[in-house]
Structure formats: structure tokens, C-alpha cells
Amino acid sequence: MPISSFRETDLADGALRRFFERLGSQVTARVWRLGFASRFLGYMVLHSGTALRRFPLTIREIYFAGVLSLIIILVSGLFVGMVLGLQGFNTLERYGSSEALGVLVALSLVRELGPVVAGLLFASRAGSAITAEIGLMKATEQISAMEMMAVDPIARVVAPRFWGGVISMPLLAALFSAMGIFGGYLVGVKLIGVDEGAFWSQMQAAVDVREDIVNGVIKSFVFGIAVSWIAVFEGYDAPPTAEGVSGATTRTVVTSSLAILALDFILTALMFTGGNGR
Amino acid sequence: MNRSTIDLWVGVFVAAGFGALLFLALKVGNLASFTTNEIYEVKANFANIGGLKVRAPIKSAGVVVGRVGAISFDDQSYEAIVTMNLDSEYKFPRDTVAKILTSGLLGEQYIGLEAGGDSKMLANGDRLQLTQSAVVLENLISQFMFNKAAEGKDSSK
Amino acid sequence: MHDSNIVEVENLWFGYDPRQPVLRDVSVSIPRGKVVGIMGQSGCGKTTLLRIIGGAHMPTRGGARVLGALTHDLDRDGLYAMRRKMGMLFQFGALFTDMTVYDNVAFPMREHTDLAEEQIHDLVMMKLQAVGLRGAAGLVPSELSGGMARRVALARAIALDPQLMLYDEPFAGLDPISLGVIGRLIRQLNDSLGATSIIVSHDVAECLDIVDHLYFMADGRVVSEGTPQSVRDSREPFVDQFVHGKPEGPVPVNYPAPPYDADLELSGD
Secondary structure, three states, rough: OOEEEEEEHHHHHHHEEEEEEEEHHHHHHHHHHHHHHHHHHHHHHOOOHHHHHHHHHHHHHHHHHHHHHHHHHHHHHHHHHHHHHHHHHHHHHHOHHHHHHHHHHHHHHHHHHHHHHHHHHHHHHHHHHHHHHHHHHHHHHHHHHHHHHOOOOOOOOOOHHHHHHHHHHHHHHHHHHHHHHHHHHHHHHHHHHOOOOHHHHHHHHOOOOHHHHEEEEHHHHHHOOOOOHHHHHHHHOOOOOHHHHHHHHHHHHHHEEHHHHHHHHHHHHHHHHHOOOO | OOOOHHHHHHHHHHHHHHHHHHHHHHHOOOOOOOOOEEEEEEEEEEOOOOOOOOEEEEEEEEEEEEEEEEEEEEEEOEEEEEEEEEEEEOOOOOOOOEEEEEEOOOEEEEEEOOOOOOOOOOOOOOEEEEEOOOOOOHHHHHHHHHHHHHHHHOOOO | OOOEEEEEEEEEEEOOOOEOOOEEHHHHEEEEEEEEEEOOOOOOOOOHHHHHHOOOOOEEEEEEEOOOEHHHHHHHHHHHHHHHHEEEEEEOOOOOOOOOOOHHHHHHHHHHHOOHHHHHHHHHHHHHHOOHHHHOOOOHHHHHOHHHHHHHHHHHHHHOOEEEEEEOOOOOOOOHHHHHHHHHHHHHHHHHHHHHHEEEEEEEEEHHHHEEEEEEEOOOOEEEEOHHHHHHOOOOOOHHHHHHHHHOOOOOOOOOOOHHHHHHOOOOO
């Protein structure tokens, strides 16, 4: 077998270089898209007057994003809370602290699971629906038709969906947490037999409104903005074909989920370590 | 799906959401206990506050009577100044002692107040005279070692 | 440049990628009150030209003067003001699928006027009557046939009595009866509204029936123009091939490819 001729090393260099070229161009493409998405967000927020003045438009979107997500949020919240009750009791009992079950369930839900899981469910259900709807409107030229009728589609179609999502998300997260605590109560107190008084009183002593509940609400608000932004942008930017819309819908769910988890880490780091005490 | 049905359901949804938030704040958290009550401020100096944090509880006879409001440093006397927010319901005499205690063996630190016998009560802005600093574990250990060493020398005499 | 021209396109060059122009040096005039057709093969640039007239793209060179203003000079408000005087019919209707027929036609009125609901009701009924679909007011677009959907879209496009109507392939995919109906409607509405209409299409028979003037485009250029009569009689090779649907002529039918026997590997090794 001949030793590597000049041509073979040339090829290897080419492949490596091509790899980096592709990597670089993909990164630039993503950064460019992020910039475009940011301008889109700014434009939409500036032109949200219609969504607010003609509030029934936004109310309609709160219905489609929030009310129609209620079932999955409430049921999931209940199950998550019940599992927390079971698992929490198992572990706490080993250290004789089973009476702290209420604290465990409440803090887990209010600080983390409520905003995060509700956010992920919201992204999958409402976020994907919003992307598909806007994408299909674009593919069937409804967006162009609106433009030609001198109606700004971003103000009329996109902004109400964005604000509908932003308003719905914190409410859904609160309902998730409340349902979860109820689930933990059902399993812990009613099923297993943890003392009811201890369950609630220790919980009340440990859960602080300002630090835990308000921070949880802030998280769900931030997640709501992220998911709604991604959903409306992907829908508006989708190529007007069947593959384009389906790809955009998938991207919404994936990108939203990653964004929620990343933001959760950042917010948790800011809220629950740096801010607490000296 | 006509307008009024949508409006109804959105109204129900928003009401339920706020209800959940209220439930969380009142039944789950401690909103009902402290933020609504009136407080008065009392300062105290400590040589060492250990691991005391802002919003740590202030207890007397085991009952929470206030929360630590602020912690700062006096660079004249090189001592810690703790501002305590006490519930206006509870009055303490001027010669009350404030100690920094630990809940459990290695738990969170809090301030314990032991009431004195003075007829005059603390008012807003007063300063406690008598304080006991936190027990610092390292000092305790080195003291123990020192005592042990001294004992050894005594017994060998 | 005549003032009686609603649309003046002068030496227009355009490409989505400026290095690959889709429109080359296009000049077209649309006189007031006339129905003008723009015809050509798929991909010759006629729909793009229509969109530039509607202000959807910025020309690379040259410009389009519509209703007195250069489309690429207008800011957003100016563009929207211009579009309020225009109506556009999209190829498959582009009706809003989440609204009824009534709400679709009422949409421009509700967005741009302060009329009360009773007045809007009467206007919507008038427009639907003009296209023969007054009874379908309560239906949703998914319940309409293709021809009906396009007629509703037409009613929506004329909702505010526009001065300029743009039609993008209005005859595509319709059955013969609907074809005739739409064609007649386009002509009738143009004349009764006192408007001007531009039709982009490759349906030769219908267009020759209703237009006052025709432009032919190929490869992004205007290659011919004339009245329907002159077009029918034309001996120009492109017009002849196009109008009579001949497979042989200046427009190649086959996609460029290497020689046939090379692909069949008949030439031995």
C-alpha cells in the first residue's frame, strides 16, 4: 500500500476544513437567526397596541393557549404531587423526618417543578399549536393577504398569541403547583398517614412568600415569555410548505424545552443562592 | 365557539389561576404570619454573629417574635450590628439579653431573647446592651484542646 | 408617462438574489379603467411583477409607480395607505380559515372603517350578492368548493371598492363553469366599480375573452403585447406557440440534459 501521497493528505485537510467551515457557518446562521428573532420580538412588542386595545383578540388566545391546556396541567400536577408524596415519604422516613413531607412537596413544586414542568407541558401543547397555526396561515397565503389588505399581520395575528401565552403561563404554573401540593397531601396525609397538622404547619414555616413563591412566579413569567416568543417566531419564519411547518413545530418544542431548562438554571442560581443571606 | 363562551372560560381560568396563587401564598407560605404585622426596630451589637442570616427568626421562649432585618459592620468598634424587626405585639424590657443560638446541633442560627426585669420597655430605635455572640466551633475545639493540654500538664506535675 | 395610467412600471429589474434577476428591464403601463392581462410560462416572473406592483418587494433597479407613488419610496404607513386603495385576489383565495365567509368579507371593513355593524352587514351582503354567494354567508372556508372560495375572496378583495384590482392566477384549477363565472365577474366588477384590473394568468382562452390589453413575458422580460385581436392574429413565434399551445417553438419544453444515448449507456465502454 503506497504511503500517503500528497493527494490523500490534501483530502484529509479538505475534510477537516470543510467540517470547521460547516460548523462556523451553522453557528453564524444561528446567531444571525437569533438577531432576527430579537428584532422580531422588539417589533412585535412595539406593535402590541392592537392586541391590548382590542382585548377580545388576546382573550381568545388566552382561551386557546391557557384554558385548553388546563386538563393536561391539572392532571400532570396531581400526578407529580402524588409521586413526590410517595418518594418523599420513602426517603424522609429513613431519617425520621417524615413530618417534613409537606415542606419537601411544597418547596419542590413551588420553586422548581411547578414553573419548569408546567412550562415544558405548555411548550408542547400550546407552543406547538401556535407555531403550527401561524405557519399554516403563512403557507396558505393568509398572512400575505392580510398584508395586502393593509393590516399588519404581526400586530393582528402574532402579538395576541404572544401575550396570550405570557398571561397564561404563570397562571398555569400556579395551578400546577397547587394541584401538586394537593396531590402530595392526598398521598401523604390521607393515604400514608402523615400527621395533617405537621404537614401544613411545617410547610407554612418553611415556604417563604417572597423567596419561594414570588421567585417561582417570576420563573414561570420568564418561561412564558421565552416559550411564547419562540412559538410565534418559528411559526412566522416557517417555510411555507408542509415540511417547513412540521419542522418549525418540532423546533418550537425542542428549543422551548432547552430554553426553559437553561433559564431555570440561571434563575435558580440568581435567586436561590446569591440572594439568600450573607 | 362563540365569544361569550370563550370569555366565560377565560374568566374562570384567570380566577382559578389567581385562586391558586392565593392558596399558595396563604395556605402554603407564611404570608399570613409576618408581613402584615407592625414591627419596631431594635439594634444589637455582637462580637461574632456566626452564620446568622437576614430574615432569620428571633425567638423568645421558643416562639417566633420577630425576624432579623439587616446585618452590618461597625468599623469603629469592629463589631457586627444586627437590626432586629420585632413584632409590635410583644414588648421586651430594656435589659433583655440577645443570644445567637443554633437550632439543633448543626442547624440554622437564630437570635434568642431572654427578657430581663427592667420596668422600662424597648422602643423603636433602641439598642440592646447585653448580647452573647455565636459559638464558633473552631474556637470551641481549640479551647477544648487547650484545656486538655493544661490538664495533662497539671496531672503530670 | 400619462397621468391616465394607474400603474407605470419603468425599466424594472428585480431578483431575490440581486445576481440572479427574475425581472429584467420590464416596462409596463396600465391605463385607467382597463383590464390588462400579463401572461407567460410558469416561472417567467409575472407573479413577481404583480407583487412588486403591490409593494411587496423592493426593485433592484427602476421602479413601479402605482396610484401616483413609487412603491419603494413609501414608508410603512404610506404603503398601507396605498394598499387600502387596492384589492388582491390570491391564487387559492387565502381566506381566513378560522372565520366565517361573512367575517372574511367584513374583515377589511372592520379593520379600516368605523362603520357600525348594521352598515357592515348591508355592505357584506351587497358584496356577496355581487359574486352570487349571499346565501353562503354563514359557512366556513373548509365547507366551500374551490370556485366558491375564490368568489368569496373576490368579494373580500372588493370590500372597500378599490381603484386597482390585482388577480394572481384567478383561473387556476377551476372547472369550466366556475371559470366562466369568475371571468365574467372580473370584467363586470371592473366596469361597475370604475376600477383598473391586472390579471396574471396562463389561461389563454379566458384572458382573451375579457381583457382590453395583453402583455407577454418570458424569462423575466416583456416579449410582446397587444390587444386580444392582434394577439390571436399574431405570427410572432413566442405568441404563436403560447396562444395555440404548440410543443414546438422558441420556448423549450425539455429540461436541459446531456445527450440521450449517454444516459442510456448505449455508447459501449
